[in-house]
Amino acid sequence: MTRMHDMGGRFGDGPVRPDAEDAPVFAEDWHGRALAVTLAAGALGQWNIDTSRHARERLAPKDYARFSYYEKWLAGLATLLVEKQVLRAEDLAQPADGGEGGEGTGAAAVAPHPLAARALKAAAVAPHPLAARALKAADVAAALAKGGPADRPSEVAIAFAPGDAVRCRRPGGNRLVDGGHTRLPSYAVGALGRIVRVHGTHVLPDSAAHGLGEAPEPLYAVAFAASELWSAPEHPGDEVVLDLWQSYLEPV
Amino acid sequence: MPHDHCDHPHSLLPPDPALRVKALETILTRKGLIDPAALDEIIDTYQNRIGPANGARVVARAWSDPAFKADLLADADPLLADLGFYGRQGEHVVVVENTPAQHNMVVCTLCSCYPWPLLGIPPGWYKSDAYRARAVREPRKVLAEFGVSLPQDTSVRVWDSTAEVRYLVLPMRPEGSDGMSEDELTALVSRDSMIGTGLARKPEAPA
Numbered sequence: 001m002t003r004m005h006d007m008g009g010r011f012g013d014g015p016v017r018p019d020a021e022d023a024p025v026f027a028e029d030w031h032g033r034a035l036a037v038t039l040a041a042g043a044l045g046q047w048n049i050d051t052s053r054h055a056r057e058r059l060a061p062k063d064y065a066r067f068s069y070y071e072k073w074l075a076g077l078a079t080l081l082v083e084k085q086v087l088r089a090e091d092l093a094q095p096a097d098g099g100e101g102g103e104g105t106g107a108a109a110v111a112p113h114p115l116a117a118r119a120l121k122a123a124a125v126a127p128h129p130l131a132a133r134a135l136k137a138a139d140v141a142a143a144l145a146k147g148g149p150a151d152r153p154s155e156v157a158i159a160f161a162p163g164d165a166v167r168c169r170r171p172g173g174n175r176l177v178d179g180g181h182t183r184l185p186s187y188a189v190g191a192l193g194r195i196v197r198v199h200g201t202h203v204l205p206d207s208a209a210h211g212l213g214e215a216p217e218p219l220y221a222v223a224f225a226a227s228e229l230w231s232a233p234e235h236p237g238d239e240v241v242l243d244l245w246q247s248y249l250e251p252v
Numbered sequence: 253m254p255h256d257h258c259d260h261p262h263s264l265l266p267p268d269p270a271l272r273v274k275a276l277e278t279i280l281t282r283k284g285l286i287d288p289a290a291l292d293e294i295i296d297t298y299q300n301r302i303g304p305a306n307g308a309r310v311v312a313r314a315w316s317d318p319a320f321k322a323d324l325l326a327d328a329d330p331l332l333a334d335l336g337f338y339g340r341q342g343e344h345v346v347v348v349e350n351t352p353a354q355h356n357m358v359v360c361t362l363c364s365c366y367p368w369p370l371l372g373i374p375p376g377w378y379k380s381d382a383y384r385a386r387a388v389r390e391p392r393k394v395l396a397e398f399g400v401s402l403p404q405d406t407s408v409r410v411w412d413s414t415a416e417v418r419y420l421v422l423p424m425r426p427e428g429s430d431g432m433s434e435d436e437l438t439a440l441v442s443r444d445s446m447i448g449t450g451l452a453r454k455p456e457a458p459a
Contacts, residue, residue: 008361008412010385016397018377021443025299025373030270032299035373036291037277039340044285049416053363060260069364069379071269074276075262081276082261091279092264131284140293144302147369149343150416183414185361187388199344199417219415221346226389234392237407243415 002186003179004064005057009187009230034070038077043135043143046084049150050209054181055079086130152216154201156246160220164195165252168222168244174206175247181209184248188240191228192252196241197221204245218246303372306337307420308441309434310347310370311452315425316434325349325422332369342369342418348411349422350448355406356421357395357448359387360413367418371443378447388412398449421448428455 007013026032042052055076059067067075081087135143160166172189174180183205199219207215223241226233265272280286310332314321324331328345332338345367348356360366361384366374377383387394391408395401402408411419423445429437432455444450 005362007381007385008359009389010381013380013382013385016377016380016382016386016394018398018444018449019375021304023375025303026295027376028270030273032295033273033277033291034269035298036294037273037280037286039294040286040290041280056363063260063262068269069376071272074265074269074272075260077276078261078265081280086285087279087283089261089264091283092261092275094279128283128285134285134287135290136287137289137293140290140297143340144294144297145339147338147340147343151344183362185412185414187361197346199346199415202344202415205415219417221411221417223409230389234390235404235407238391238409239407240388240410240412242412243417245415 003057004059004061006186008185031070034073038073039144040135041077041081041086044086044130044133046086046130047080048208049148050181050203050205051211052076052080053205054209055083057181058179150202151200152203152214154216154218156201156217158198158201158218159246159251160195160198160218160249162195162197165192166195166220166222166249167192167252168248169250172248176206176212177210180206182206184244185242187229188224188242188244191224193222193224193228193242195220196223199243202245204247206245206247220244220246220249222249298368298373302339302369304370304441304443304446305438306335306372307367307370307443307446308438310335310337310420311422311441311446312434312437314347314422315429315437321349321422328420337369339369341365342367344417345370345420346417347420347422348409350424352403352424353406354409355402355448356409356411356419357387357391358411358413358419358421359384361385361388362412362414365413365416365418367420370418370420371446375443395449398444400449400451421446423448423450423452426452426454 056072059075082089168188168191170190172184172186174182201216202219204215204217207213221241222244223239226238229240265275281288314324324347328347332345350356364374364379388410391410426440440453442450442453445452
């Protein structure tokens with residue numbers, strides 16, 4: 001039931017390689033471009049942050065492993081653009097700037113239908129229905145400053161208070177959609193913790209990622225002793241704190 | 253399963269990532285769905301305007317003003333909004349204070365959640381598999397890779413950012429910084445000290 005992104009506690013990744021504080025924000029020019037295209041496409045309003053996280057998480061494991069960070073963003077974006085019908089698969093297969101477009105299956109998708117030339121011409125003439133929503137340069141600062149708060153009023157009563165003992169439910173995973181998006185990491189499944197903070201009521205990603213509504217419910221910061229999570233904790237006093245929704249938790 | 257697909261739209265794009273971005277940008281621009289000038293503006297914002305200097309101002313102020321610090325630790329959002337540091341990926345911020353008894357460190361094991369309005373775009377290592385996988389299980393070994401070693405009587409609390417709450421570490425004010433102005437203090441606040449993989453810089457001894 002896990003996916004590749006759920007890597008907390010995993011062994012074998014080697015050392016962390018810190019970079020200098022004055023290293024470039026974007027190591028390659030295309031990194032900044034990938035971030036900007038993703039944010040600008042998001043501004044079209046066809047998906048939410050949970051949908052876009054899920055689009056990256058459900059890359060095939062071998063793609064998730066081989067793609068660099070922003071390649072995952074691009075792959076997730078391509079998926080969403082097609083799934084949400086902002087673009088058609090054949091739009092992606094078109095060569096940009098007259099260059100070679102596509103790899104492998106792309107060539108097959110490009111094989112011209114006898115009417116394709118007419119269809120493309122029509123598409124180029126008629127404005128895209130979402131074009132009016134395109135983010136303009138003058139609106140970028142306001143859009144970034146506005147953000148997208150996740151707190152919402154909820155009818156679900158807050159059940160826990162700081163200090164309360166709770167247990168993460170087992171099995172973990174999304175209970176609404178098999179294999180769906182969840183923010184309960186597998187390393188915390190079944191673990192005993194205690195509430196350290198009540199964050200109010202927030203959109204439930206397990207629901208919102210799948211178009212099932214925002215389903216807001218109480219969200220808590222929950223502390224777990226390292227010894228509750230790991231077989232060889234580094235220090236008896238160490239803890240990990242996770243933000244967890246009420247439906248991820250059971251009273252103890 | 254409804255959300256897994258055997259057709260991968262990304263495989264229709266050029267394999268080289270720089271060309272892949274270019275292709276997406278070109279297609280979306282042709283259809284009027286994005287404005288390349290808006291992309292330039294987004295990049296400029298995070299390259300030049302929103303970065304760790306914002307977080308450093310908050311930390312220096314907290315070091316200088318006990319009432320501000322108390323309010324910041326209790327409910328950061330209104331104060332950060334007043335400072336103009338509200339925004340995307342910083343809508344709900346909690347500031348956690350390092351003390352001799354407890355060191356705080358922030359990670360996002362599931363993706364790369366990070367307080368953008370305060371620290372900008374996360375550095376590469378923060379988004380790396382190694383950091384995401386190991387920070388929760390062996391934070392002290394990870395800290396050692398940053399050159400940080402903690403006393404045995406300091407416990408470590410690792411915050412895994414699994415929701416839309418973003419965490420900022422308030423590092424301990426370094427010794428020898430008494431009498432420094434808020435502006436001078438900002439120079440001691442490193443990015444990594446606000447993630448918890450570093451400590452605040454020590455003031456340089458007067459010549």
